[in-house]
Each structure stands twice: as structure tokens, then as C-alpha cells.
Amino acid sequence: MYLGSVDERGVHVMASEILNNALDEAMTGHASMIEITLQNDSSLTIADNGRGVPVELHLKFPGKSALEVIFTTLHSGGKFREAPQIAHDRLHGAGAAVVNALSDRLWVEVARPNHQLYRMSFAHGKPTTELEKKGEVKDRRGTTVCFHPDPQIFGNAMFKPATLYLMAQSIARSYGGVEVTWKCDPAVADEMTPTEGKFHFPNKF
Numbered sequence: 046m047y048l049g050s051v052d053e054r055g056v057h058v059m060a061s062e063i064l065n066n067a068l069d070e071a072m073t074g075h076a077s078m079i080e081i082t083l084q085n086d087s088s089l090t091i092a093d094n095g096r097g098v099p100v101e102l103h104l105k106f107p108g109k110s111a112l113e114v115i116f117t118t119l120h121s122g123g124k125f126r127e128a129p130q131i132a133h134d135r136l137h138g139a140g141a142a143v144v145n146a147l148s149d150r151l152w153v154e155v156a157r158p159n160h161q162l163y164r165m166s167f168a169h170g171k172p173t174t175e176l177e178k179k180g181e182v183k184d185r186r187g188t189t190v191c192f193h194p195d196p197q198i199f200g201n202a203m204f205k206p207a208t209l210y211l212m213a214q215s216i217a218r219s220y221g222g223v224e225v226t227w228k229c230d231p232a233v234a235d236e237m238t239p240t241e242g243k244f245h246f247p248n249k250f
Contacts, residue, residue, distance in 0.1 A: 051198050051199050051200075051202070052199065052200075052202045053202045053203070053205065055194075055199060055202065056194045056199055056202050056203065056204055057204065057205070057208055057209075057212075059143075059144045059147060059148075059192070059194060060081075060089055060091070060204065060209065060212065061212070062140035062141070062143070062144050063089075063091045063140070063141070063144055063190050063192070064079070064081070064091055064212065064216065065140065066093075066140065066141060066188070066190075067079045067091060067092075067093035067095070067188070068216065068220060068223075070093050070095030070096065070187070070188075071093070071095070071220060071222075071223045072220065075095040075096050076093040076094050076095035076096075076187060076223070077094060077222070077223060077224060078093065078094045078187075078223070078224045078225075078226070079091070079092070079093050079216065079223060079224070079225050079226070080092040080093075080225075080226040080228070081209060081212070081213050081225065081226070081227050081228070082227075082228040082229070083204055083206060083209060083228070083229045083230060083233060084191075084230055084233075085230035085232040085233055086193065087193065087194075087203045087204060087233060088150075088191055088192060088193040089191070089192060089193075089204055089209070090189060090190070090191040091189070091190050091191075092187060092188070092189040092190075093187045093188055094185075094186055094187040095186070095187045095188060096157075096158065096186070096187070097155040097156055097157045097158070097186060097187055097188050098111070098112045098115060098153065098155050098188050099111035099112065099115075100112050100155055100157060100163045100176060106118070110165075110176045112153060112155065112163070112165055112176060113165065113172060113176060115141050115142070116141050116142055116145045116151070116153065116165075116167060117142055117145065117167070117170060117171070117172070118142055119142050119143070141190075142170070144192060145167050145170045145192070146169065146170035147170075147194060147195055147198055147199075148167070148168075148169070148170075148192040148193055148194055148195055149168060149169060149193055149194075149195040149196065149197070150166070150167070150168050150192070150193050151166070151167045151168075151190065151191065151192040151193070152164060152165065152166040152167070152190075152191050152192075153165050153166075153167075153188065153189070153190050154179075154188070154189040155187075155188050155189075156182050156185040156186045156187055157186070158186065160181050160182060160183055161178055161180070161181060161182070162178070162179040162180055162181070162182045162185070163176055163177065163178055163179065164176075164177050164179050165177065169195065203233075204233075205235075206229045206233065206234050206235050206238040207235060207237055207238045209227070209229075210227055210229075210238045210239070210242065213225045213226075213227040213242065213244060214242075214244050216244075217244030217245060217246055218244070218246055221246040221247060222245075222246070222247065223245070224243065224244070224245040225243070225244045225245070226242070226243050226244075227239070227241065227242040227243070227244070228240065228241055229241070
């Protein structure tokens with residue numbers, strides 16, 4: 046992952062990296078929905094209904110969950126073939142760790158196929174909580190990532206609703222069969238961009 050710049054373009058590259066992880070799940074037939082939400086504090090939340098990031102202990106990093114390794118260690122992605130669960134094709138390589146390192150805060154929630162919800166929080170790429178089991182959820186699955194680009198790195202550069210809205214449309218058109226939902230808090234919306242939208246094209250990719 047190469048941002049290319051630490052300006053407005055850079056923050057949208059970060060969005061693309063997390064979106065690509067969700068798309069990997071969709072392209073392998075494990076997710077049918079991606080949701081993009083711009084919050085009033087200019088943080089971005091991206092959710093999918095795929096299998097969820099692995100939370101089991103990582104065999105190469107004793108005492109650390111696969112989720113922690115994915116979000117803190119460069120080039121830790123791949124399929125986790127040695128892990129005792131189905132994992133993600135080319136999912137979460139350097140991108141997730143770099144996005145985390147460039148965010149002043151980031152949290153991940155994972156609803157696994159065992160109906161358990163897990164959560165872990167980070168700041169500046171470092172864990173601020175342990176991986177927490179939050180309880181049972183029966184009507185939810187997949188991964189949700191919420192992050193806020195670090196203003197000490199990006200200055201006043203923020204997400205642009207219009208850019209994210211176009212990204213949502215483009216993903217839905219390029220990957221038919223995936224439903225992409227867009228939401229934007231009215232406090233950060235612009236006049237040209239709807240605060241809500243849903244895009245779905247039935248052709249398969």
C-alpha cells in the first residue's frame with residue numbers, strides 16, 4: 046500500500062484499502078453487502094457481511110490474535126493457512142496495518158460464524174484494548190472497521206462525501222451482485238451528495 050501523499054488523496058487511499066478487504070470477501074462469494082458510513086467526527090466506518098477477520102491465536106505470534114497481527118504487522122495477510130479456520134484470500138496484507146498506523150483511532154468489530162461478537166481498539170497503530178468478546182449476536186456477521194485519519198499526519202485533509210459516494214457507486218457497478226450502502230451524517234454532508242444511498246446491480250462479476 047502506498048498512499049502517495051498525506052493530503053486529501055491519501056485519506057481516500059486509506060478508505061480504498063479497507064474497502065478492498067471487504068471486496069475480497071465479496072469476490073470469493075462470502076459477502077453480499079458492503080456499507081460505507083461517514084460519521085459527524087469525520088471518521089469512516091466500512092462494514093461487510095463476510096466471514097469476519099480471524100480472531101484465533103496466530104501461530105507465528107504467540108499470545109496475539111490473528112486480528113491484532115493483521116492490524117499491527119506489515120505483510121501479515123494471506124490466507125492464514127496454518128490457522129484452524131477458513132481465512133481470507135489475499136486479505137488484510139500491509140493495507141490494514143498501514144491504515145491503522147496512520148489513524149489516531151481505529152476499532153474493529155467481528156461477528157464470527159459462531160455468533161460471537163469481538164471488538165478491539167487501537168490508536169496510532171497500537172492496541173488500546175485486548176481483543177474483547179462482547180457477547181452473542183444471531184443476526185449479524187462480518188467485519189466492521191471504523192477509523193479516523195491522524196490529523197498530525199494529514200493536517201486538515203478530511204474525507205469528501207462526494208468522493209466516497211462515487212466510490213460506493215463505482216464498486217457496485219464494477220462488482221455486480223454486491224449491494225453497497227452509503228450513509229453520511231448531515232453534519233458533514235455537502236449540498237451535492239445525498240446523505241443515504243443504496244446501489245445494487247444484479248450482474249455477477
